[in-house]
Amino acid sequence: MKQFFLTNLFLCLYISLTAQNVQVSVKIFNNRKTVSPYIYGRNNSITDFIGNPVPANTWQLYKDAGLNFFRENGGNNLTKHNWRLNISSHPDWYNNVYTSNWDYAAQTLHQQIPAAQGMWGFQLIGQAARTNANNFNDWAYNNSQWWSGVNQNLAGGGVVNTAGGSQALVNGDPSQYLQTWNHDSTTDILNHWFGTGGLGLDSTKIRYWNMDNEPEIWSGTHDDVMPVQPSAESFMQLYFAVAKKARALFPGIKLTGPVSPNEWQWYNWGAAPVTGSDGKQYPWVQYFIKRVAEEQQSSGIRLLDVIDLHFYPSSASPSNVVQYHRVFFDSTYIYPEANGVKVVNGGWDNSIQIENIFGRCQKWLNQYMGPGHGVTFAVSETHTQLQNDPNAVAIWHASMMGEFMNHGVEYFSPWNWDIGMWETLHLFSRYNKSNSVQATSSDELNVSAYTTVNNNNDSVTIALVNRSLNQSKTVVINFPDFLLANQAVTTLTLSNLPVGSETFVSHSNNALQTASISPQNNSLQVTLAPLSITSLLITGTGVALPQNLLSFTASKGDNKVLLNFTTANEMKVTSFDVERSADGSSFTKIGTVIGGSANGQYAYIDAQPLPSMNHYRLKMNNQNGGYSYSKILSIRYDKNASIAIFPNPAKDVVTVQLHMPAGAISLKMIDGMGRMVKTITLQSSGNTLSTAIDISGLAIGQYYIHAGSEVVSFIKHK
Incomplete structure (x- = not known):
C-alpha cells in the first residue's frame, strides 16, 4: 500500500511538472514561407551629405549586425525633396531647405553593401524644394536649438511667434523656397538612376519606393502648401498619376502605399472614414485598396505591390509593448490602445478592440483584387515609448521580426533605434534560416518559438522569446517530422542587457551568451530567463520518414x-x-x-x-x-535566357525567342506608359520557340515584352 501511494505521488508530481512546462511542436513542412531578408531593416542609416560620410567602423557594424534593408527617404523630408538639386524642405524645422543628396547615399550603399536593399520614394504633393536662400535664420534666433516653435512656417520670410507653438505670427511664402513638381518630375529619378546615361545604379537593389509619406496628415506636417487636407479621392488621383508613370519607366518596381502614419489613420482620412462615390463609408485603407483595384482594372496597369503602414503606439508599459506584434495578424488580440478601428464597421463602436490590420487588409485585397493579387505587407516606421529598458525593447523587436517572418512580411524598418535592437537584429539576421515554418506553443502569450529551416531541411534555428517580465519558463520542444542529429545543440541567449550601455560591437563582440543542450528522444528542453531570447542552432539528419x-x-x-x-x-x-x-x-x-x-x-x-x-x-x-x-x-540548370528579342532596336518586325516549359504562354506587349498594346497566346512544346511580331503600327518609343515572370524591353524606331 505504501509503495502504491508513493508511486502515484511521484506520477502526479511528474504530470504536474510536465504540465507546467511550455510545450512546443515544430513542423518543418507546415506554414512554410520564405523569410524576406528585408525585415532586417532600419531608417536613416546613411548620410545624404557628401561632407559627412558614414565612418568605416559604422559600415562594418551594419555588416556585422546583418542590416539588409535601408530606408533612406527621410520620412517627412521626402515629401518636398528635389532630387535634381539635392535639397529638401524640412517641415519639422521651419520648412528650411537643406542639402539632401540621394545620389550620394544610393551610390555609397551600393559600394559598401552591394547585396542590401535601399528604399527611397516619390513626391506626390506637387511641390519640391527650390532654394535655401530664404531659410529662417535659426542660428541667429537661438543657436539652432530645438524649442516648441520648430514647426512654425518661417522659411520664406515668416515672422516668428516667440511664445512657441506651431503657429507663426506670419507664415512664410512657400513660393520663396519651393517649385512646382509633377509626376514627371518625381519619377524621372528612375531614368537618372537606372536609365541610359544615368548613374548606372542597380535597380534590383532599389526596388521598393514609398508613394510619398503619411499623406493622411499633410495638412499638419505640410500645411505650408496643404493648409486644407485634400480629399481622399484627390490623393488617389495624385497616387495614380505617379504610379502609372513609375511603372512605365521601371516595370519591376515595387510600389508601396499608402504609408499611413498610425492606427487612427489606418481607418480614417482626417477625422472620419471615407465616403465613396456610392455613398457608403469605408475605412481609409479599405477605400485605398478598393480604388487601386478599380484603377488597375480600368487601366490594365499594376499600381500597388506592398501595403506599407506606420505604427506609433503610446504605451510605456513593458507588459503592453511586448504584445504589440499581435496588432497586425492576430484576430483575437484585444489592443488596449484601439481607437481608429472602432469605425471599421461604419459608425463608432466602442466595443471593437481587435486590430488584425493586415488580416483585414488581406480580406479587402481578396475582395477587390481577387486571391491572386500578389500584394504583400510591410511596416516602414514604428517605435515604442519604452525608456531605458533594453530587455523589453529586445523582446518587442524580436517578436515583431518573428511575427513578420511567420506571415511573409516584405520589409520592416523601425524609425528609432534603441539599445537592445542591434543585438536582436544580429541574432535574427545572422542565425535564422531562409524558411519560416510552423511552431506552436502551449503558452503563446508568453513564449513564442520563431522557427526557420534551410532549404535542405537539415538545419533549424528556433528563436525562443520569453515575454514574461518576471518568470522563467521551461520549454520542451518536439519534432514530429525532423530528426535531430545525435550531437549537442548550441544556444545563443540575450538576457539581462545593461541599461544605458550599447553591448553590440561586432559579430564576435556582443552580449550573446553561448551554451549547449543535448537532445533526448528527438526532443529538446531549455529554460528561459524572464525577458530573454534564446536561439537554438539545430543540426538534423533529415526529415522523419515512414521508410x-x-x-x-x-x-x-x-x-x-x-x-x-x-x-x-x-x-x-x-x-x-x-x-x-x-x-x-x-x-x-x-x-x-x-x-x-x-x-x-x-x-x-x-x-x-x-x-x-x-x-x-x-x-x-x-x-x-x-x-x-x-x-x-x-x-x-543554366540554359539560355528564357526570353530574347531581336533585332533591337527594330522598325517593323521583332522576333521573340522563348525557352519555357511546355504549355500555353501569354506574351504581353506594354508601352512606355504602362498600357497593354498587344497580347499573343502561344503554345510551347518545351523546346525553343520563336515568333515574329508586327510592330509597324506602333508609335516610336520603348516597349516591354512580358512572358510569365520574364520581362525584356526593346526600342521601336523610324
Whole structure:
C-alpha cells in the first residue's frame, strides 16, 4: 500500500511538472514561407551629405549586425525633396531647405553593401524644394536649438511667434523656397538612376519606393502648401498619376502605399472614414485598396505591390509593448490602445478592440483584387515609448521580426533605434534560416518559438522569446517530422542587457551568451530567463520518414535533370510524388513514381527543368493516406535566357525567342506608359520557340515584352 501511494505521488508530481512546462511542436513542412531578408531593416542609416560620410567602423557594424534593408527617404523630408538639386524642405524645422543628396547615399550603399536593399520614394504633393536662400535664420534666433516653435512656417520670410507653438505670427511664402513638381518630375529619378546615361545604379537593389509619406496628415506636417487636407479621392488621383508613370519607366518596381502614419489613420482620412462615390463609408485603407483595384482594372496597369503602414503606439508599459506584434495578424488580440478601428464597421463602436490590420487588409485585397493579387505587407516606421529598458525593447523587436517572418512580411524598418535592437537584429539576421515554418506553443502569450529551416531541411534555428517580465519558463520542444542529429545543440541567449550601455560591437563582440543542450528522444528542453531570447542552432539528419530513404540524388543531363532514389523497408509506401520549386519554398508536383520496386531503386527524369535553380523533394504517400517528405535537393540548370528579342532596336518586325516549359504562354506587349498594346497566346512544346511580331503600327518609343515572370524591353524606331 505504501509503495502504491508513493508511486502515484511521484506520477502526479511528474504530470504536474510536465504540465507546467511550455510545450512546443515544430513542423518543418507546415506554414512554410520564405523569410524576406528585408525585415532586417532600419531608417536613416546613411548620410545624404557628401561632407559627412558614414565612418568605416559604422559600415562594418551594419555588416556585422546583418542590416539588409535601408530606408533612406527621410520620412517627412521626402515629401518636398528635389532630387535634381539635392535639397529638401524640412517641415519639422521651419520648412528650411537643406542639402539632401540621394545620389550620394544610393551610390555609397551600393559600394559598401552591394547585396542590401535601399528604399527611397516619390513626391506626390506637387511641390519640391527650390532654394535655401530664404531659410529662417535659426542660428541667429537661438543657436539652432530645438524649442516648441520648430514647426512654425518661417522659411520664406515668416515672422516668428516667440511664445512657441506651431503657429507663426506670419507664415512664410512657400513660393520663396519651393517649385512646382509633377509626376514627371518625381519619377524621372528612375531614368537618372537606372536609365541610359544615368548613374548606372542597380535597380534590383532599389526596388521598393514609398508613394510619398503619411499623406493622411499633410495638412499638419505640410500645411505650408496643404493648409486644407485634400480629399481622399484627390490623393488617389495624385497616387495614380505617379504610379502609372513609375511603372512605365521601371516595370519591376515595387510600389508601396499608402504609408499611413498610425492606427487612427489606418481607418480614417482626417477625422472620419471615407465616403465613396456610392455613398457608403469605408475605412481609409479599405477605400485605398478598393480604388487601386478599380484603377488597375480600368487601366490594365499594376499600381500597388506592398501595403506599407506606420505604427506609433503610446504605451510605456513593458507588459503592453511586448504584445504589440499581435496588432497586425492576430484576430483575437484585444489592443488596449484601439481607437481608429472602432469605425471599421461604419459608425463608432466602442466595443471593437481587435486590430488584425493586415488580416483585414488581406480580406479587402481578396475582395477587390481577387486571391491572386500578389500584394504583400510591410511596416516602414514604428517605435515604442519604452525608456531605458533594453530587455523589453529586445523582446518587442524580436517578436515583431518573428511575427513578420511567420506571415511573409516584405520589409520592416523601425524609425528609432534603441539599445537592445542591434543585438536582436544580429541574432535574427545572422542565425535564422531562409524558411519560416510552423511552431506552436502551449503558452503563446508568453513564449513564442520563431522557427526557420534551410532549404535542405537539415538545419533549424528556433528563436525562443520569453515575454514574461518576471518568470522563467521551461520549454520542451518536439519534432514530429525532423530528426535531430545525435550531437549537442548550441544556444545563443540575450538576457539581462545593461541599461544605458550599447553591448553590440561586432559579430564576435556582443552580449550573446553561448551554451549547449543535448537532445533526448528527438526532443529538446531549455529554460528561459524572464525577458530573454534564446536561439537554438539545430543540426538534423533529415526529415522523419515512414521508410528508410537510403539515397536521393540529382544530376544534370542533356536538357534534363535525373533524379535517383533508393529505399529499404518501404512500410506500405504506395507512391512517390516528385515536387519541384523555383525558390525552395513553394513546391508543385511534376510527376509520380509508383512504389513497390523489387530492389527499392527508382528514377525520375525532369525533361523540362527551370532555367535557373531547381529545388526537388519527394512526397512519400502511404496506404493510410499519410505522407512525409524527403530532404530538398537543389541544382542549377543554366540554359539560355528564357526570353530574347531581336533585332533591337527594330522598325517593323521583332522576333521573340522563348525557352519555357511546355504549355500555353501569354506574351504581353506594354508601352512606355504602362498600357497593354498587344497580347499573343502561344503554345510551347518545351523546346525553343520563336515568333515574329508586327510592330509597324506602333508609335516610336520603348516597349516591354512580358512572358510569365520574364520581362525584356526593346526600342521601336523610324
